[in-house]
Amino acid sequence: MARIAYILLCHKDPDAIVKQAQRLTVAGDYIAIHFDGRAPQEAYDRIRSALADNPNVTFARKRVKCGWGEWSLVAATLRAVEAAVEEFPRATHFYMLSGDCMAIKTAEYAHRFLDEHDKDFIESFDFFESDWIKTGIKEERLIYRHFFNERKNKTLFYWSLDMQRRLGLSREIPADIQVQIGSQWWCLRRPTVERILDFIRQRRDVVRFFRTTWIPDETFFQTLVRHLVPEHEIETRTLTFLMFTDYGMPVTFYNDHYDLLLNQDYLFARKISPEATQLKARLGRLYAARGIEFQISNEGRSLYKFLAGRGRIGRRFGMRFWEVESSLGRDRELLILVCKKWHVAKRLLEQIRRVTNIPGIEYLFNEESTPLPDLGGIQSTLEKRTRHRRALMQMLFEYFDTDRLIFCMDPSNMDLLQDFYSDRSVTRMLEIECQFSDEYLIGHARRVGLAGERTSKETLDRLLPTIRNDLAYEADRIRDANFPRYHRIHETAAPEENAPKIAEFLSIGRDQALELARTEYLFAD
Incomplete structure (x- = not known):
């Protein structure tokens, strides 16, 4: 035996x-x-x-x-x-x-x-x-x-x-x-x-x-x-x-x-x-x-999958409460600031919060350290935020008790942009177009691991055109997508030119928009 x-x-x-x-x-x-x-x-x-x-x-x-x-x-x-x-x-x-x-x-x-x-x-x-x-x-x-x-x-x-x-x-x-x-x-x-x-x-x-x-x-x-x-x-x-x-x-x-x-x-x-x-x-x-x-x-796994997909009463086989509703809601408005230079978007976001009182969040899908309220763990990692992006945004709407929410996003996040635009809510986008000096691109290459502190000048010289082309390609993808309610401001444009785009994006008056467009050192590196 x-x-x-x-x-x-x-x-x-x-x-x-x-x-x-x-x-x-x-x-x-x-x-x-x-x-x-x-x-x-x-x-x-x-x-x-x-x-x-x-x-x-x-x-x-x-x-x-x-x-x-x-x-x-x-x-x-x-x-x-x-x-x-x-x-x-x-x-x-x-x-x-x-x-x-x-x-x-x-x-x-x-x-x-x-x-x-x-x-x-x-x-x-x-x-x-x-x-x-x-x-x-x-x-x-x-x-x-x-x-x-x-x-x-x-x-x-x-x-x-x-x-x-x-x-x-x-x-x-x-x-x-x-x-x-x-x-x-x-x-x-x-x-x-x-x-x-x-x-x-x-x-x-x-x-x-x-x-x-x-x-x-x-x-x-x-x-x-x-x-x-x-x-x-x-x-x-x-x-x-x-x-x-x-x-x-x-x-x-x-x-x-x-x-x-x-x-x-x-x-x-x-x-x-x-x-x-x-x-x-x-x-x-x-x-x-x-x-x-x-x-x-032997029905344990199939039963768990079935019940987890339907929700539960009590503690048995439950799916997370934030997965119950997949849409942000028809009456809600999602405002997305898209910019490759994160510090530029953060400066503008801070001014928008001051002038309009619209709740705003920085690069929550790009920076793990972005300050977020405790939402039961869904906000704890970038992977979870991205995977449950609509549920996360819905919870943030409810946390701030608002129907309008603004956040920053890197232009490389094309899949996220397309997903938010497919929702029943109203989605608006403001792209901030910046100039990129060679010095900035070298710093960017080091930040993302493409180059190190000891990378030779010859290697950097070969790398810079490729990086510049990649950034241009990201911007072109966004424009080719023909997103509705899309607006763009330029670093080289005067505040008077950028103000109408900001006003339309935020649905605010011209004077407030001009104040935002004149933000001091907005595009400074």
């Missing part, structure tokens, strides 16, 4: 870890615990003391300080696996878990399932051919060496990546290895785990390669299993039920998800909310129960 050795990676909540270990070993299974080396020693001592009398519990011989996306997660897993293999010779399967996972089937069901399916359960898709990676870098994870953590040292991470690109320091993947990718939550048979441990002792070159890849916990075991085990003995799926929201975050399960979880064709679920005390209690009693029949419907 199958006997499972659970490999538990955890870093917090010692009391919950003790309970999880006690639940999972009550039916004769085992658990090997790795408690993050960054966590307090006293918390680790509490766990060891509470479980000291349980012969089915062991601990990794050495605690590793873990960091998301780093090799340290793989190293911690290997240490726990090695301890489990040594301590539990009767274990037939090794199952990866986190502290947020809980069983959604009985031990009786899990043992029978593994006995009937003599396979390794691990997601392993071709790294280059599959579309498993949805966002971020892809092949760069492998062909460059990563010494910094992207979450902790974003600047150094991308500086290192850029320097390796510039210097041509890419590397070859080990010739006999076809890299795979997939979820880190796997269940492997004992012979497979023993082959992996033997392989890493013999092939230090492969270990060295993965030590400096990015997010190796999604590639290391996935690649080695596919390399060591015949394809017909691998089930390319995880036995842990988990879902992700449209924002790439794991779906959290609450008290009202008990029946749904039990109906899924999985043995465990992730993530259980810390607040779901009733769910935790019910699932905690479930694992040791006997004689329970499960009606597998």
Whole structure:
């Protein structure tokens, strides 16, 4: 009969870890615990003391300080696996878990399932051919060496990546290895785990390669299993039920998800909310129960997608409240200042706010640091703002309690301009046409990463015409689009010439418009 050795990676909540270990070993299974080396020693001592009398519990011989996306997660897993293999010779399967996972089937069901399916359960898709990676870098994870953590040292991470690109320091993947990718939550048979441990002792070159890849916990075991085990003995799926929201975050399960979880064709679920005390209690009693029949419907993902698309009552499967309405509204007026020189548009915007009292926002789709009110998280990143642009603008209209709103936009944002003009609201645009000196273009090239402080004059001389043409192309695209209610003012025009365009754009009188057109140092660099 199958006997499972659970490999538990955890870093917090010692009391919950003790309970999880006690639940999972009550039916004769085992658990090997790795408690993050960054966590307090006293918390680790509490766990060891509470479980000291349980012969089915062991601990990794050495605690590793873990960091998301780093090799340290793989190293911690290997240490726990090695301890489990040594301590539990009767274990037939090794199952990866986190502290947020809980069983959604009985031990009786899990043992029978593994006995009937003599396979390794691990997601392993071709790294280059599959579309498993949805966002971020892809092949760069492998062909460059990563010494910094992207979450902790974003600047150094991308500086290192850029320097390796510039210097041509890419590397070859080990010739006999076809890299795979997939979820880190796997269940492997004992012979497979023993082959992996033997392989890493013999092939230090492969270990060295993965030590400096990015997010190796999604590639290391996935690649080695596919390399060591015949394809017909691998089930390319995880036995842990988990879902992700449209924002790439794991779906959290609450008290009202008990029946749904039990109906899924999985043995465990992730993530259980810390607040779901009733769910935790019910699932905690479930694992040791006997004689329970499960009606597998496996509708979890499709049901979540359906309900998230309709909204909800309470806390179950809900979509964000800002996604309910897709239009800004027929009675609202959106005023867009378009200018490549951001400081020029900001100066004019500040004067417009002073003269007209129309609420105004700077380059919210171009500058992450643009001051914005707290709108529940939708405003937190440029990616979210752009993705939910209409919802964001609707919330800003409501926040400022206005039917007229003005904001600045870079002329490169053509898709956003077209989208706003397709809305039922009234959209107006004022393009501010500026002169671009060579000095300004060189500064622009450095700001966007086209040139550095040490870029030679010869390179800059070749670069300037291309940049100037790109800026002209952006302006031409806007004019060729023939947007209605489009107006343009010029740096070289007199204030008396620009004033009528501003007046029409803002629907204000000539005197106010002339005051705005005469803004001191408006076009100064």
